[in-house]
Every structure is written in C-alpha cells, then in structure tokens.
Amino acid sequence: MYATVVTTKAKGKAELVIICDDEALKGPHCGFCTAASGPKGKAPKETVLARNPCGAKPGDTVQVSLSEHAELKAALILFIAPILIFMSALILTNSFQLALWQSFGVSLGSLILTFLLIKAGMGEKTYYVIDQVAPQRRPLRHK
Numbered sequence: 001m002y003a004t005v006v007t008t009k010a011k012g013k014a015e016l017v018i019i020c021d022d023e024a025l026k027g028p029h030c031g032f033c034t035a036a037s038g039p040k041g042k043a044p045k046e047t048v049l050a051r052n053p054c055g056a057k058p059g060d061t062v063q064v065s066l067s068e069h070a071e072l073k074a075a076l077i078l079f080i081a082p083i084l085i086f087m088s089a090l091i092l093t094n095s096f097q098l099a100l101w102q103s104f105g106v107s108l109g110s111l112i113l114t115f116l117l118i119k120a121g122m123g124e125k126t127y128y129v130i131d132q133v134a135p136q137r138r139p140l141r142h143k
Contacts, residue, residue: 002134003064005056006047014052014130016064017045050128063131070127077118086111 003016048064056062089110093103 001064003048003050003062003130005052005058005060005062005130007058008052008056009049009124011124012052013124013126014050014056016048016050016062016128016130018048018064019061048128049124049126050130051126052130054130054133056130056133061134063134064128065131067127067129074127077122082111082114082118085114 002019004019006015006017008014050064051067054062086107089107090103093106094100098106
C-alpha cells in the first residue's frame with residue numbers, strides 16, 4: 001500500500017496519509033480504510049504513524065507495510081491481556097468473600113485501569129513500516 005508523508009517526528013517515525021485511489025476501488029480493496037464502504041472518491045483520509053528507516057521527508061510518496069505478526073501482537077495487547085486481567089481480578093475479589101456486585105466493580109475498575117495504562121504506554125507504538133520511497137506515480141490515462 002502507498003502513503004504520503006505528512007510530517008516526520010522524532011525517534012525515526014513519520015505521520016502518513018494512506019493513498020486510496022479510484023483504481024483501488026474498482027477491484028478487491030485492501031480493507032485498510034473505509035473507502036470500500038463509502039461513495040467513490042469521498043473516502044475519509046486515514047492517518048497512521050509509521051517507523052521511518054528510509055528517512056522519507058514530508059511530501060514523499062512511500063510504500064508501507066505492516067511489520068511481522070502485527071495483528072497477533074495487537075490482539076494480545078488490546079483484547080487478550082485486558083480480559084485475562086479482568087477475569088483474574090474477578091476471581092481474586094470473589095475469593096475475599098465480597099458480594100458479586102463488589103467483585104464486578106473492582107474487576108471493572110481493573111479493566112479500565114488496564115486500558116488507561118495501555119494507552120499511556122503505547123502512545124507512539126506503531127506496527128507500520130515505511131519500506132521505501134516510491135517513484136513518482138504517473139496518473140492513469142483513460143482511453
């Protein structure tokens with residue numbers, strides 16, 4: 001997939017806008033953005049943060065990919081870990097002979113705290129990588 005670099009940030013990262021042209025809407029869509037569900041040409045711009053080992057500059061068109069096992073890592077961090085913490089807190093508080101609503105309240109609080117810690121700790125984490133600066137794309141010519 002291709003993107004345009006909007007800004008470069010410290011620590012070798014860049015903010016990108018994913019390019020989804022009309023040609024991509026004609027065939028199977030990558031599914032990254034909401035262009036497949038929206039009207040043609042009216043898709044909202046999707047902005048992501050990516051590692052920038054190539055040193056791309058603002059305005060460059062780049063080729064972007066997901067790092068290895070990105071979906072699995074994201075699922076573990078965002079779904080599996082919080083559910084395990086919630087269930088562990090529920091079992092632990094239930095062993096203290098608390099009422100069910102109290103156990104649930106403490107477990108729900110631990111779940112909210114877990115999500116806040118994930119958000120704070122993963123603020124600049126990204127699984128996108130800029131592979132290379134792409135050559136200038138030529139506009140498609142219709143016959």
